[in-house]
Amino acid sequence: xxxxxxxxxxxxxxxxxxxxxxxxxxxxxxxxxxxxxxxxxxxxxxxxxxxxxxxxxxxxxxxxxxxxxxxxxxxxxxxxxxxxxxxxxxxxxxxxxxxxxxxxxxxxxxxxxxxxxxxxxxxxxxxxxxxxxxxxxxxxxxxxxxxxxxxxxxxxxxxxxxxxxxxxxxxxxxxxxxxxxxxxxxxxxxxxxxxxxxxxxxxxxxxxxxxxxxxxxxxxxxxxxxxxxxxxxxxxxxxxxxxxxxxxxxxxxxxxxxxxxxxxxxxxxxxxxxxxxxxxxxxxxxxxxxxxxxxxxxxxxxxxxxxxxxxxxxxxxxxxxxxxxxxxxxxxxxxxxxxxxxxxxxxxxxxxxxxxxxxxxxxxxxxxxxxxxxxxxxxxxxxxxxxxxxxxxxxxxxxxxxxxxxxxxxxxxxxxxxxxxxxxxxxxxxxxxxxxxxxxxxxxxxxxxxxxxxxxxxxxxxxxxxxxxxxxxxxxxxxxxxxxxxxxxxxxxxxxxxxxxxxxxxxxxxxxxxxxxxxxxxxxxxxxxxxxxxxxxxxxxxxxxxxxx
Amino acid sequence: xxxxxxxxxxxxxxxxxxxxxxxxxxxxxxxxxxxxxxxxxxxxxxxxxxxxxxxxxxxxxxxxxxxxxxxxxxxxxxxxxxxxxxxxxxxxxxxxxxxxxxxxxxxxxxxxxxxxxxxxxxxxxxxxxxxxxxxxxxxxxxxxxxxxxxxxxxxxxxxxxxxxxxxxxxxxxxxxxxxxxxxxxxxxxxxxxxxxxxxxxxxxxxxxxxxxxxxxxxxxxxxxxxxxxxxxxxxxxxxxxxxxxxxxxxxxxxxxxxxxxxxxxxxxxxxxxxxxxxxxxxxxxxxxxxxxxxxxxxxxxxxxxxxxxxxxxxxxxxxxxxx
Numbered sequence: 001x002x003x004x005x006x007x008x009x010x011x012x013x014x015x016x017x018x019x020x021x022x023x024x025x026x027x028x029x030x031x032x033x034x035x036x037x038x039x040x041x042x043x044x045x046x047x048x049x050x051x052x053x054x055x056x057x058x059x060x061x062x063x064x065x066x067x068x069x070x071x072x073x074x075x076x077x078x079x080x081x082x083x084x085x086x087x088x089x090x091x092x093x094x095x096x097x098x099x100x101x102x103x104x105x106x107x108x109x110x111x112x113x114x115x116x117x118x119x120x121x122x123x124x125x126x127x128x129x130x131x132x133x134x135x136x137x138x139x140x141x142x143x144x145x146x147x148x149x150x151x152x153x154x155x156x157x158x159x160x161x162x163x164x165x166x167x168x169x170x171x172x173x174x175x176x177x178x179x180x181x182x183x184x185x186x187x188x189x190x191x192x193x194x195x196x197x198x199x200x201x202x203x204x205x206x207x208x209x210x211x212x213x214x215x216x217x218x219x220x221x222x223x224x225x226x227x228x229x230x231x232x233x234x235x236x237x238x239x240x241x242x243x244x245x246x247x248x249x250x251x252x253x254x255x256x257x258x259x260x261x262x263x264x265x266x267x268x269x270x271x272x273x274x275x276x277x278x279x280x281x282x283x284x285x286x287x288x289x290x291x292x293x294x295x296x297x298x299x300x301x302x303x304x305x306x307x308x309x310x311x312x313x314x315x316x317x318x319x320x321x322x323x324x325x326x327x328x329x330x331x332x333x334x335x336x337x338x339x340x341x342x343x344x345x346x347x348x349x350x351x352x353x354x355x356x357x358x359x360x361x362x363x364x365x366x367x368x369x370x371x372x373x374x375x376x377x378x379x380x381x382x383x384x385x386x387x388x389x390x391x392x393x394x395x396x397x398x399x400x401x402x403x404x405x406x407x408x409x410x411x412x413x414x415x416x417x418x419x420x421x422x423x424x425x426x427x428x429x430x431x432x433x434x435x436x437x438x439x440x441x442x443x444x445x446x447x448x449x450x451x452x453x454x455x456x457x458x459x460x461x462x463x464x465x466x467x468x469x470x471x472x473x474x475x476x477x478x479x480x481x482x483x484x485x486x487x488x489x490x491x492x493x494x495x496x497x498x499x500x501x502x503x504x505x506x507x508x509x510x511x512x513x514x515x516x517x518x519x520x521x522x523x524x525x526x527x528x529x530x531x532x533x534x535x536x537x538x539x540x541x542x543x544x545x546x547x548x549x
Numbered sequence: 550x551x552x553x554x555x556x557x558x559x560x561x562x563x564x565x566x567x568x569x570x571x572x573x574x575x576x577x578x579x580x581x582x583x584x585x586x587x588x589x590x591x592x593x594x595x596x597x598x599x600x601x602x603x604x605x606x607x608x609x610x611x612x613x614x615x616x617x618x619x620x621x622x623x624x625x626x627x628x629x630x631x632x633x634x635x636x637x638x639x640x641x642x643x644x645x646x647x648x649x650x651x652x653x654x655x656x657x658x659x660x661x662x663x664x665x666x667x668x669x670x671x672x673x674x675x676x677x678x679x680x681x682x683x684x685x686x687x688x689x690x691x692x693x694x695x696x697x698x699x700x701x702x703x704x705x706x707x708x709x710x711x712x713x714x715x716x717x718x719x720x721x722x723x724x725x726x727x728x729x730x731x732x733x734x735x736x737x738x739x740x741x742x743x744x745x746x747x748x749x750x751x752x753x754x755x756x757x758x759x760x761x762x763x764x765x766x767x768x769x770x771x772x773x774x775x776x777x778x779x780x781x782x783x784x785x786x787x788x789x790x791x792x793x794x795x796x797x798x799x800x801x802x803x804x805x806x807x808x809x810x811x812x813x814x815x816x817x818x819x820x821x822x823x824x825x826x827x828x829x830x831x832x833x834x835x836x837x838x839x840x841x842x843x844x845x846x847x848x849x850x851x852x853x854x855x856x857x858x859x860x861x862x863x864x865x866x867x868x869x870x871x872x
Contacts, residue, residue, distance in 0.1 A: 171664030178662040196627055197659030203628035204635070210628075315688075328691055334567060334651040335688040364688055 004028045004047035005544065008038070008054045011523055015060040015494050015508030025058065027515040030294075030543035035509050052546070056538050057523045059489065060508045061233025061516030062459040063496035065407050066353075066386055066449030069237045070214035072223030074123045074453060078109040080152060081124030083415065085456045086229045088222035090549075099135040102152075106144040119149040119166070119206045124453065126155040128310075128419060129472075138164045138191025149206050155454060158311055160193040160202055167191065170201035214240060215247055217254035220264065228261035228547055230458040231537035233516040234497070234506050235262050238353065238386065238449070239269035239302035248288055248298065255295035261540070261547045263516070265297045265500050267353055270341050271304055271332070278344035286348055294514070294543070299501060300351035302386070303341050304332035305361035309389060309424055310416050314358035316390070322426040328360070335364040339371050342383070346372035351501055352383045353407070359390040366398050373402060384499045387451070389433050390425075396435070396442040405499045406446040408491070410434045410465040411455040413478075417471035431478030436466045436491070438481060447496030448488075459496070460524070463488035464533035485529050517541040557827075559643040560661030561746060561820075564654030565674030566683055566693050570706040571647050572597060573738030574674060574745070578645065579603075579618050581742045586617045588634045588641035592649050594622055627660065635665075643669065643746065651692055655699035667827065670820030672745060673700035674738070677719055678710040684726075697723065700730045701821030702744075702799055709736045729822040731799050743844055744771055744799050771799075772847035776859040778839040781808035783864040784826070790862050791817075791824040797849035803841030804829060808864035817841055 005027050012022040014035055026033040026041050033044055041047060075087050080102045085093045096102050102125065110120050127133030141150045141163035149166035153159075159180075167173070167189055174187055180198030182190045193199050203210060213219065214237075227235040240247070248266075255264055268285055276284070282301070289298045306329050307313020312321055313329040321327050333341070338354065342365070345352045354365040362385055369383045381403060385391065388406040391399075399406065412420065413434055421430035432438070439446050448462040466488045469477050476482075483491075497507025506514050521536030539548045565571050575589055576598055591597060594612065597620065606613040611633065612620040619641065621630045634641055644666070648654045654671045661668030673696050676683075684693045697703060703723055708716055716734070723732055733740065784807050791801070801819035807826070814829035814837075843855060860866075 176662070176664070178659045179656075180659060195656065195659075197656060197663065200628055200631065200660055201663050201665075204632040208628075208632060330653065331651045331689070331692060334692075336567065337651075360688070 002029050004033060004044060006038075006041050006047045006049045007058065007517070007541070008049060008051050009058040009519075010055055011057045012509060013057065013059040013489070013523075013525065014510065015490065016510050019510075022509075025509060025515070025517070027541075027544040030515055030545075032509055032511050032513050032515050034511055053519050053538065057520045058509075058517045058541075059520065059524070060493040060518070061506060061514075061540060061542065062231045062492050062518045063447065063500070063507060064227055064232045064235040064449060064452070064457050064459055065447040065496035065499060066236055066238040066409075067223070067227070067452035067457050068214065069220055069223040069240060071226055071453045071457070072221065073213035073216065073219035075222055078105060078120075078122045079124045080105055080122045081155060082126050082129035083124075083456055085124070086226060088225035088229075090229055097129075097131050099130060099132050099140050102130075102136070103140055103143050106141075106150065106152075110145050110148065110150075113148070117148070119151060120145065121151050121153070121207050121210075123153040124155050125152045125161060127161070129415070136161050136191075138162060138167060138189060141191060151202055151206055153210075156308065156311060158195060160199050162191050162193060162202065164189075164191070166202060166206060170205055172201070215250070217250050220251060220254045221257075221260060224260055224262040224264060226452075227457045228540055229537075229549055230456075230460070231518040231520070231540055231549070232457060232459060233262055233518065233540050233542050234265060234500075234502070235457065236265040236267060236449075236496075236500055238267045239271075239304075239355070240266075245288070248291055251296050252291060252293065255293065258545065260295060262542060263295050263297065263506070263514075265299055265502070267300045267302050268298070269302050269304075278341045279347070282344045282348045282350055285350065289350075297500075297502065300353055301341070301345055302353040302355065303338055303365075305335075305338055305354055305356040305364055306331060306358050309357050310419060312424065314389075315360040315364070316358040317360045317363065322424055329358060331361075335367065338364055339368040342368035343372040343375055346378045346381060346383075347376040349378055349381075351381060353386050354384070355386045357387045357389050359392055359395065362388065362391055362395050366395060366402065366404070369402050369404060370398075382445075382499060382501055386449075388446075390429065391435055391439070392432075393438060393442070396439055396444050399444050400442055404444070406439055406444055407449050407496075407499055408434050408436055408439070408446050408466070409449060409451060410436065410462050410469075411450050412465075413469050414465045414471060415455055417469075417477040418473045418475065421471075421475075421477060432481060433478065434466070435481050436483045436487075440483065440487065445495065445498055446491055447499040448491050449496070458533075459492035460535060460537070461533045463492045464529075466491065467529045467532060470530075485525060485532060488532075489524060515541060515544040555665070557665055557667040558641065559669035559746070560658075560666040561643065561645045561669045562648055562654045562658045562661070562671045563645060563674070564648040564652065564657075564671060564696050564699065565650070565704075566676070566680075566689065566696060567650030569650070569674035569676045569680070570704070570738035571650070571674050573706075574672075574704065574740060575645070575647050577739060578742055578745060579614060579616075579620065584617065585746075586619070586639065586642045587645055587746075588643070589618065589620045589645045589647065590623050590627075590630050590634070591620060591647045592623050594620065627657075631660070645746070648696075651689065653692070653695055653699065655695075658699070667816075667818070667825070668823070669746070669818065670701045670823060671699050672702045672704060673697055674704050674706050675719075675723065677705050677708045677716060677734075680705075681719060681722055694726065697727055697730075700727055701823045702731045702733055703727060704738075704740055705732060705734045706738050707736060708734045731796055731821040733799060741771055743773065770847050771844060772850045773842055773844045774850055774855065776803075776839075776841045776843060776856055778806075778860060778863060780863040780865050781806045781811060781837065782839055782862045783807075783866075784809055786862040786864075786866075787817075787826070788824075790858055791819055794819065795845070795849050795853050797846035798843060798853075798855075799846075800844040801841050803839065805839035805841065806832075806837035811837065
């Protein structure tokens with residue numbers, strides 16, 4: 001029999017409602033042997049006691065329900081975002097709130113480039129979050145370099161901000177008539193390039209390596225490191241090209257290293273599946289799934305209904321956008337296509353995750369699930385509405401009836417809540433966004449996510465958003481949708497595990513489950529709810545192995 | 550190395566809702582070949598029904614056909630597909646993109662406005678039988694109307710599936726939705742490549758044989774004619790002529806001699822309601838002259854006195870008197 005280690009803590013928050021608190025956890029072979037008091041450990045035979053965390057609070061390992069491995073690869077370029085982030089090496093990156101700060105940071109990065117002709121690429125910017133976003137122009141970026149192309153990728157991936165050298169390199173000038181190539185009132189190029197057509201020449205000529213971001217072993221490792229540093233023990237890469245057998249090989253290889261600091265859940269995207277009908281593609285995915293290990297779970301599939309609300313590409317029911325009732329967003333897949341893929345997955349017993357930000361997009365997925373359920377039987381499917389930002393009462397009721405779940409994106413309340421209220425949706429609908437309390441009242445299971453790199457991985461921060469619903473300007477957006485801290489911690493652990501269909505293995509500290517814990521310096525249930533995001537993350541434990549932070 | 554800027558590559562978008570016949574149209578284009586190195590970017594090879602004997606090479610992302618055309622998958626995104634097509638040892642003479650059934654072709658057409666390309670038309674397919682009901686559907690009605698609104702040419706397909714009355718209603722409905730676009734009725738997605746992509750290779754339009762009368766294309770209802778002028782043309786008059794083309798003229802293409810840009814050729818291009826005049830190569834030792842190939846409905850081409858109107862675009866015509 002292998003050895004047993006007992007972790008002692010000031011307090012253990014198990015996440016098990018029938019035995020919520022403890023002080024000791026016995027771990028054997030990477031799993032929880034027992035949880036309880038010191039005395040309750042003794043019946044399991046000899047053990048070594050580990051008092052490293054005797055002064056700390058241990059909770060079930062945090063689960064990030066929907067992020068993108070691209071984050072791990074983006075760090076090869078300087079980060080110039082307006083949101084604090086930690087890089088994979090643990091370095092802190094403070095928010096840059098003024099154009100001058102961005103230019104200053106890039107100026108330093110430019111000095112370090114040895115090749116005089118190499119472009120300087122940076123990422124993570126959102127001009128709407130800059131104090132002086134209008135000043136982010138080709139002229140200001142010329143101060144970084146007048147000769148070398150400088151390209152900054154928008155946080156959403158849907159825009160670029162470039163200097164004149166980059167504009168010249170791709171041949172843009174005042175005569176260019178592409179819609180997304182922005183010009184000022186005098187007809188001068190501003191350096192802003194919106195959407196794929198305007199971005200295309202830059203993507204081809206200046207940053208061709210961008211397409212492969214997040215697909216190497218090093219990128220996957222970086223992604224897991226970033227998650228680990230915020231206390232995460234399982235992170236979902238929700239929708240990349242996991243079809244690619246080579247990528248599965250890379251993932252299996254990367255996660256086989258015992259030092260890989262988190263469990264990875266790989267959800268395949270159906271976008272970019274070449275030349276296969278859904279049934280054949282799903283059958284192939286079922287083969288790929290068989291390669292799953294305890295560190296890499298190849299599980300579900302993801303489909304894409306609409307765009308995003310903040311880009312006004314989300315599909316909304318009437319009255320559509322605030323003050324723009326005649327404008328609606330785009331479909332990434334047609335509702336017919338969503339229905340076809342949902343049925344193919346449902347028949348094969350594969351869970352479907354549907355990217356749906358707007359309420360019309362949510363209707364289309366609810367329709368797809370409803371039709372699939374009429375055509376085939378798949379008990380406990382847990383088909384999940386991803387992002388689920390505008391779910392209405394009626395939609396939640398339907399989702400409950402159909403056995404669906406939601407992955408809620410509460411970070412939006414803080415980062416874009418003011419924008420949703422004042423510009424995009426208006427006060428009423430904005431106050432109901434990311435409706436955790438409604439989902440609880442109606443009985444739809446949910447977890448949390450951040451959609452990293454759209455917003456940083458940090459489930460305790462996401463929980464803080466759901467608990468406080470504070471925007472960047474300090475306003476409470478939709479007080480009635482706030483939830484208690486204990487409920488938010490559940491959504492960040494067992495709730496996310498449930499929608500990933502891994503709740504039998506992770507999400508709470510119970511005998512038989514993986515020994516995955518998040519170690520905190522303070523008790524999240526005792527601090528003021530508004531301080532939840534600031535609770536120190538001390539370490540994680542994944543399969544009994546300690547990963548310090 | 551020559552100092553001449555490479556000719557911009559004509560870029561055509563074929564749009565239309567799912568099931569409207571885009572793939573059939575693309576198939577016809579690839580099968581016809583017409584001796585041009587066309588690169589077709591499609592969402593799904595699987596849907597294309599290409600004769601296996603025609604395929605010379607395939608690497609999963611790109612199919613090379615014996616007739617010089619290539620077919621490239623958009624599965625990896627636009628940047629990857631375009632980058633790969635443009636990076637080939639012999640770049641394509643033109644690019645045709647099959648937009649996805651829910652895409653807004655106008656957004657894709659913006660690529661045709663970026664440096665190195667020239668937007669050569671947005672062709673949108675409409676299924677004669679279903680287009681009007683699709684346009685009223687809850688989830689996609691606005692998408693279908695948006696696609697049609699972006700069209701330079703609307704191809705009304707499967708007209709054999711509706712009676713004459715229904716067809717007239719659809720035509721009238723389209724005329725109201727997209728007043729300026731050219732409407733072209735067909736069955737089985739059959740549209741002559743000349744109509745879809747223009748008359749000739751750009752290189753051979755320099756000195757076309759001036760035919761007498763009109764050439765009928767493929768024994769179809771379409772015909773072409775060549776307009777020629779030896780005197781330099783007035784830019785404003787030519788613009789007015791192009792903007793006022795009869796609705797059954799689908800395409801015009803050629804090189805013209807403009808009085809206000811006498812040192813070099815000017816590329817003339819018209820696709821449906823869209824036309825452009827862009828600076829071309831210097832005349833050098835060639836004697837300047839204007840030749841434009843026009844393609845349209847045979848009946849309309851015969852009826853319209855285009856040659857006379859073209860001649861009146863001469864810079865030497867006294868505009869006041871001519872009017």
